[in-house]
Amino acid sequence: MELLLANHSSYPRIGDDADQQLLRRTITQRDKGEKNDADVRAAEEHLTELALAEQSAAGLQVVTDGLIRWYDPISHLARKLAGVRINGLLRFFDTNCYFRQPVVHAKPQRGGALLVEEFTFAKAKSSRPVKAVMTGPYTLARHTVEEKGGAGGFAKVLEAYTAALAEEVAALAAAGAGLIQVEEPSLLKQPEDFPVGEQHLAALAARKGSAQLALAVYFGDPAPLYDKLQTLPVDLLVLDFTYSPSLVETVATRGTAKTLGLGLLDGRNTRLEDASGVARQLEKIAKARNPGRAYLNPSCGLEYLPRDRAQLKLRHLAAIQRIFLGRAA
């Protein structure tokens, strides 16, 4: 099994030193009228470059822009769509992080690129391949409320989000994204909606061109859905192993038809996993039918960790990769 290292999605946008706090400081100053939007944008770019450099320094083969510009996983995309306004704070799954809830007052529509500029900047600044990341339409719709007469119900909101995000997938692919990750944690919470999710992923996949499409599910146990996940029209499955006592066994037993992103390191806890133990899990998966290439990555975005601990997690990925490759040799 070829094992590469990848970041999952987000990366801390703050740290303990002054330089790492530039973005927070600049936003605060902008809110007081002391700085402007261009200053915030420059700070975002600086923090993005720091995030890219730290991921590369940790030895990752695939990096992300760290989602440094994202206010949260939901409103960052939704606020750019016509027909949507952004409301109050709600908890994001069982984390202690909050998102602002989109309110649909008319059919959501994409008026322009949502993520392309961010991706293009990161691609230009990175020495490693950059994975583009977007929250999926099903998860966006599940975190949205609709005003009376807004779009005509959940199915219509989902349909409109899917249309907008399919355009974005096409735009990202055209901008040179070789790998586009669609995040759908809500699919694990509403497994009965799996056919709905499948249909909407197919709409995104139809626009991916030559890019590879990854589906990331996390904050839940994907083992009960593993066989169904294997049927989805995506090239990669990025799975959270931290909620599942049986997922390693499931993968080892059933094999995989797709490239896997193995979220074996907990992106939500600072404790470093036993490296030998994770390497053993990798060996088990490597013996599965058709394991091909796999990515070792955290279980979810790293913004739930302090920056110094996020760095340790990424370096730990590299340490585990060395053990695995050493044993394989």
Add this chain to the structure above:
Amino acid sequence: MSRAKLQRLGIDLPLFPTTSVGSFPKPDFLMKARGEFAKKLIGRAELEKAERQATEFWIRKQEELGVDVLVDGEMYRGDMVVYFAENLEGFEIGGLVRSYGNRYYHKPIITGEVRWKGPITVDWWKYAQSLTRKPVKGMLTGPYTVMDWSFIESYPDRRSATLALAREIRKEVEALIQAGAKIIQIDEPAVSVRPEELAVAIEAMHVVTDGLPAYFITHICYGAFEHIYPDMLDLPVDNFDLEMSNSGLDMLALFKKQRYTKDISFGVVDVHTHLVETQPVVEQRLRQALETLSKEAIWVDPDCGLKTRTVDEAIAKMQALVRAAQALRTS
């Protein structure tokens, strides 16, 4: 209401007792002092002087407003979990993580065996109680929430970390009771977030409260109540302090389906809006509550801590709820 229990504890409260959840906004002079302390321009003693002054301000203000069960306002705390992590053994205070948008906090890391070193809140409770004849609540963060809002490195799983915290937090409860506290609130806002772990939170609350002579309240907010009700009633407390107004009182529908069996501190004002509810609005919310709940069971308070409001907004919201409760008593 567990009025008999309160009376056994020597506390006689009117109908619709008024209280607040715990935190009040820090007055400007305290914010200035905290800033200066952070920059090492003043020492701990000067900061504590400002904290005591602010505590007195809020005790006096609550008395002026006619609040029945007072709080110290948590002038000495930054964050409700970090404060306890800083005062228990076994924690490191980690780097910054995002709460939302451009807001960050230092999330604690449990790196060793959790241990109570000695009283944490007792001196503050004693000080606040010395300023008033009305009862002052003892205020603690519960073991499940401290666990959930920390990283766990030194315990094998979430349950063992929670139970270890519960055993130590019980010592703080015992110390508060020994100092004279009769009403103790154990905040567990995280309880509603992972319904599958409610049993752990209940087990831990038993560890904290079983056999102790106090009237216990727990505060829970902003979560999936539909998934934990009515099982949450198994938490061994006398009173649930619940955020009701933010969610349009929709929990009353749950109470209609399955009878609510304990006292309730009924959140009648939203703490996340600058808009100050009027007395008639609060009265209306209470009348809606009375359609489902016994008047003997209802306490009146805000949805959550008021620390995110301005001082003036917090006072105005408290005034509206006190006047509404008083009006209902005589109607």
